[in-house]
Amino acid sequence: MAFASIFVPNCMVQAVVRADPSLRERLLALIDGNPPLCSVVAVNEKAAQAGLACGMTKSNAAEFPGLEIRPRSRALEKTAHAALLDVGWSVSPQIEDTAEDAIVLDLTGLGHLFRSEEEIAAHLLRRSSDCGLQPNVAVASNIEAALLAARGFSGITVIPPGKESECLSHLSVNALPLSEETAETLNRWGVHTCGAFAALPVLQISERLGQEGVRLHALARGAESRSLIVAEQESSFEEEMELDDAVEELDPLSFLLGRLLDQLCARLAARSLAAASVSVRFGLQPAFEDALDPRKEPSLQKRLPAIYETTIELPVPARDSKMLLKLLRLRLQSNPPAAPIQKIALLAESARPRAVQGGLFLPCFPEPDKLELTIARIANVVGQGNVGSPALADTHCPDGFHMQRFLFSLDAGKLDGGAKRSSRRGMPGEFSGMPASFRTFRPPIPAKIELREERPFRVAFQGMRGRVLAVSGPWRISGDWWRENPWQQEEWDLEIDFVSSMDGDSPAVRRPGRGVYRFFYDALRQGWFVRGIYD
Amino acid sequence: MWRPDFQGLLDKLLSRNLILPPRRTKSEIQSLLFAPFALRAMTPKAASLRFHVESLLAGRYSSPFQYHDRRIVETVPAGIPPIDDLTGGLPRGSLTEIYGPPCSGKTTFLTSTLASRTAASEVCALVDARDAFDPRSAEIVGVNLNQLVWVRCRNADQALRATDLLIQGGGFGLIALDLSDTPPNVVRSVPLPVWFRFRRAVEYTPTILLLLDQESNAKSCASLVLRLRTEETHWSQTAEFAEGAGLPHSPGLLLDGWKSHAEMIRSSARPRGSPLVSGFSDGDAVNFETQMIWSDSGAIRERLVPAISKGAREKR
Numbered sequence: 001m002a003f004a005s006i007f008v009p010n011c012m013v014q015a016v017v018r019a020d021p022s023l024r025e026r027l028l029a030l031i032d033g034n035p036p037l038c039s040v041v042a043v044n045e046k047a048a049q050a051g052l053a054c055g056m057t058k059s060n061a062a063e064f065p066g067l068e069i070r071p072r073s074r075a076l077e078k079t080a081h082a083a084l085l086d087v088g089w090s091v092s093p094q095i096e097d098t099a100e101d102a103i104v105l106d107l108t109g110l111g112h113l114f115r116s117e118e119e120i121a122a123h124l125l126r127r128s129s130d131c132g133l134q135p136n137v138a139v140a141s142n143i144e145a146a147l148l149a150a151r152g153f154s155g156i157t158v159i160p161p162g163k164e165s166e167c168l169s170h171l172s173v174n175a176l177p178l179s180e181e182t183a184e185t186l187n188r189w190g191v192h193t194c195g196a197f198a199a200l201p202v203l204q205i206s207e208r209l210g211q212e213g214v215r216l217h218a219l220a221r222g223a224e225s226r227s228l229i230v231a232e233q234e235s236s237f238e239e240e241m242e243l244d245d246a247v248e249e250l251d252p253l254s255f256l257l258g259r260l261l262d263q264l265c266a267r268l269a270a271r272s273l274a275a276a277s278v279s280v281r282f283g284l285q286p287a288f289e290d291a292l293d294p295r296k297e298p299s300l301q302k303r304l305p306a307i308y309e310t311t312i313e314l315p316v317p318a319r320d321s322k323m324l325l326k327l328l329r330l331r332l333q334s335n336p337p338a339a340p341i342q343k344i345a346l347l348a349e350s351a352r353p354r355a356v357q358g359g360l361f362l363p364c365f366p367e368p369d370k371l372e373l374t375i376a377r378i379a380n381v382v383g384q385g386n387v388g389s390p391a392l393a394d395t396h397c398p399d400g401f402h403m404q405r406f407l408f409s410l411d412a413g414k415l416d417g418g419a420k421r422s423s424r425r426g427m428p429g430e431f432s433g434m435p436a437s438f439r440t441f442r443p444p445i446p447a448k449i450e451l452r453e454e455r456p457f458r459v460a461f462q463g464m465r466g467r468v469l470a471v472s473g474p475w476r477i478s479g480d481w482w483r484e485n486p487w488q489q490e491e492w493d494l495e496i497d498f499v500s501s502m503d504g505d506s507p508a509v510r511r512p513g514r515g516v517y518r519f520f521y522d523a524l525r526q527g528w529f530v531r532g533i534y535d
Numbered sequence: 536m537w538r539p540d541f542q543g544l545l546d547k548l549l550s551r552n553l554i555l556p557p558r559r560t561k562s563e564i565q566s567l568l569f570a571p572f573a574l575r576a577m578t579p580k581a582a583s584l585r586f587h588v589e590s591l592l593a594g595r596y597s598s599p600f601q602y603h604d605r606r607i608v609e610t611v612p613a614g615i616p617p618i619d620d621l622t623g624g625l626p627r628g629s630l631t632e633i634y635g636p637p638c639s640g641k642t643t644f645l646t647s648t649l650a651s652r653t654a655a656s657e658v659c660a661l662v663d664a665r666d667a668f669d670p671r672s673a674e675i676v677g678v679n680l681n682q683l684v685w686v687r688c689r690n691a692d693q694a695l696r697a698t699d700l701l702i703q704g705g706g707f708g709l710i711a712l713d714l715s716d717t718p719p720n721v722v723r724s725v726p727l728p729v730w731f732r733f734r735r736a737v738e739y740t741p742t743i744l745l746l747l748d749q750e751s752n753a754k755s756c757a758s759l760v761l762r763l764r765t766e767e768t769h770w771s772q773t774a775e776f777a778e779g780a781g782l783p784h785s786p787g788l789l790l791d792g793w794k795s796h797a798e799m800i801r802s803s804a805r806p807r808g809s810p811l812v813s814g815f816s817d818g819d820a821v822n823f824e825t826q827m828i829w830s831d832s833g834a835i836r837e838r839l840v841p842a843i844s845k846g847a848r849e850k851r
Contacts, residue, residue, distance in 0.1 A: 363656045364741045366706025374704030378686055378697045386687040387697075390670035390680050401670045406684050408658055433792055433824035434615055437642040438672040439716070470770050472788045493790045495768055515638030516768060516790060532669065534790070534827075535642035535715070 002107040002117060003143050003228070004092075006124055007150035008084060008135045011101035012042040015080035016070050018132035019241055019259070023068055027052070029061050032072040041072055075240035075343075082238065083131040083267050089233055090127055090270035091120065096143070097231040102150065104143050106228050121156040130266050140164060145222035148194075151175055164222025169195025176216050182209060194220040237275075237348045239264050246285040246340035253341060254329055260346050261321040261328075268350060274317035276351035278324055280331075282308040283343030308337040315407050316368035317351040323369050330376040334384060365408060375406060396479050397487055398520075398531065399440055436534055438518070444529035447519060456494055456519065461530050466496035469514070474521070488523040491531070608758075611743065614651035615644065617823040618797055622759055625743050629803075630734040632746045632753045635763035640795035641715050641747045642667075643676075643825050644763065648709065648745065650677035657708025660684040660701045664694035665716035675828055691717050695729060702736045702744070710737075711745040719749045730756040751800065760801040766794040766822060792826040 008014055012030055017023045027047040031038040038058040088095040094106035114120045121137040128135050138149035138157040145164045149157045152171040159167045171194045191197050198220040205213040218224040239260040247253045312327050378387045393400040447461035456468050473492035480486045495516045516534040610624030625631050633641050652659050666687045688694040698712050714722050730753040737744045769791040798820040
């Protein structure tokens with residue numbers, strides 16, 4: 001049995017650098033605390049070499065040329081830790097969430113996938129790098145030895161079984177979890193390495209340092225063993241970012257969203273998952289006018305929403321960050337937030353990626369990713385709700401339907417020959433002609449009808465006038481009388497001849513000649529309308 | 536003096552591997568080609584040059600300067616047998632235009648084609664410029680609404696942009712652009728390069744691009760152009776009102792359907808091997824019947840003949 005430990009050194013700095021990789025090559029210091037008492041809490045290696053140290057005030061640190069000062073971000077640390085867990089779960093299902101900056105993996109059974117423990121460690125390092133982290137990886141036969149080696153040695157460390165004491169002997173004794181008192185005691189004794197501490201007799205250690213000392217002695221020898229506390233796998237993936245300056249334009253916002261989506265998709269890919277939906281939550285900047293004008297009553301001040309939320313549901317789980325970014329951009333273009341953005345959070349619900357087996361004889365169909373993008377683009381042109389599939393409503397009301405999202409399922413799209421064609425609803429037994437179709441006017445066009453002998457004789461609508469040649473009707477329909485919007489109509493099918501010699505016709509109107517139209521009298525609105533035309 | 540690019544022509548013919556018998560080398564062919572010009576002055580006229588090359592290549596390759604479009608155009612049935620017999624079906628990867636006045640049968644043609652394509656499990660798209668599509672009658676005809684993307688536009692500009700996006704997206708068996716209710720002067724103002732661009736965009740794809748309007752606008756950009764018009768409308772009386780009613784108008788009178796006339800104005804689909812330059816179909820035409828289906832369960836109809844009170848009429 002072997003265990004691997006992944007430790008992220010200087011995790012506060014790494015979390016910030018993960019969100020902004022351009023900081024990796026620069027001097028970076030993180031500050032924390034309430035202004036004006038901010039102090040430096042973490043520096044990167046370059047800044048440490050330049051002379052910066054933790055505890056310096058912000059003003060002292062600002063004197064260093066080329067230094068980038070950023071506030072500490074707990075949101076970024078949280079997402080970095082989530083990414084670390086995803087790296088672990090991509091290799092082993094048994095992970096212990098040991099600390100904010102360290103996890104332990106059980107490597108049992110991985111011998112079938114990897115040739116050696118060095119290969120496992122290299123794979124973990126590579127996966128971590130894909131997620132934007134630069135950790136230390138150590139492999140040992142027990143958990144505590146692996147943790148200690150990961151914290152103490154940089155890069156990859158593999159401790160052969162039985163050699164724990166020898167490998168850990170050069171580590172500083174400060175790598176052990178010492179209390180202040182114990183650290184001072186060991187310092188007075190002149191014990192500075194784990195090897196020196198392990199060489200002391202355990203009986204005397206227990207007399208002077210108690211049980212804590214015995215445990216520390218076992219840790220220094222690499223002999224302390226315990227069971228793994230397995231963490232539960234998360235099914236949602238979240239990335240957050242807090243902005244120093246609020247963002248108003250779409251282009252810089254897209255840049256930040258793209259970066260977050262890249263990290264999100266990398267984490268999904270590490271777990272062999274895809275996103276079934278992506279939710280975006282923006283923390284908006286409060287309205288500036290409210291702070292400036294105290295004369296306004298709070299109730300009269302226009303309150304802008306503090307949070308903007310939107311969700312993109314994907315027809316097929318996907319983890320293409322570019323495609324997701326395009327969908328987000330289209331959504332934000334059609335429904336922009338009301339204020340500048342100070343905080344960004346992306347949440348992806350995970351699902352298994354769909355595997356489709358193509359075939360030689362399948363009919364052509366659009367790719368789900370491209371189709372979703374196309375529909376989103378069209379919705380930006382014609383409006384949300386005006387593109388999709390029509391679904392007939394369970395009502396007798398004319399034009400009763402609603403628009404639903406277009407979802408094409410490959411399973412439902414299989415060839416079934418003429419089965420659907422022959423099952424026309426309402427077909428009579430023998431049918432020799434083509435079934436006629438109808439065109440609807442939305443909304444119905446108001447019309448003026450001249451009656452003669454209780455039948456329509458002349459009609460006029462949309463600047464056109466015509467004489468009725470044949471009449472079918474009236475056909476009375478009504479419904480929804482038990483609801484708030486009842487309807488009651490009398491329908492007529494009229495064959496109309498639009499005569500060219502009528503006075504008052506607009507010369508710009510093109511008369512259609514002759515045609516069969518469906519008119520109806522709305523008993524509730526008490527008016528005549530044209531519902532549509534048979535074409 | 537203009538010198539023809541014989542080298543380029545020779546390389547093209549050689550690369551096609553159609554003219555060189557194995558025993559001839561390239562240098563031999565070159566000497567044959569250039570020898571006449573070494574003996575007398577170069578003739579600038581293309582006709583004499585062509586004659587010389589053709590005579591040299593006689594017996595090896597016929598008509599080396601004529602380019603034959605070897606692309607095979609697949610056609611699919613529109614779902615209206617008389618029109619399928621007339622046209623051979625709708626060509627894939629091409630623009631088909633159907634035009635005619637209102638009530639000429641364009642919508643019937645559209646829904647029949649949609650039913651045919653959705654029955655073949657293809658995904659179809661309808662760009663409705665004036666939001667006139669009736670899903671209920673389409674479902675009766677046989678259109679599978681779950682396989683239809685319906686884009687409801689407010690004007691022709693939105694319709695053209697939506698069509699462009701759908702073509703770029705790809706994967707559709709049929710994209711129909713319905714401009715039937717758009718005023719003809721608006722559709723006339725669409726520049727011809729727009730139709731040309733649409734045609735080129737669907738070329739070499741399995742997508743059928745169908746355009747419906749009141750006048751012919753796509754012109755030569757359309758591979759198939761049909762003009763529809765209504766010949767006559769059929770009305771029938773129910774049995775109980777067949778005799779003795781004496782009225783031209785009666786509640787027992789039902790719209791039975793109509794007869795449409797379809798004329799093929801243009802078709803570029805030709806049998807394989809026939810020349811491209813001349814001979815479109817001469818205005819072949821066919822009639823087809825359209826019949827109403829009155830068993831639509833979406834409407835409850837009640838006969839009202841003597842039951843309408845005089846007072847209700849006076850109120851109108």
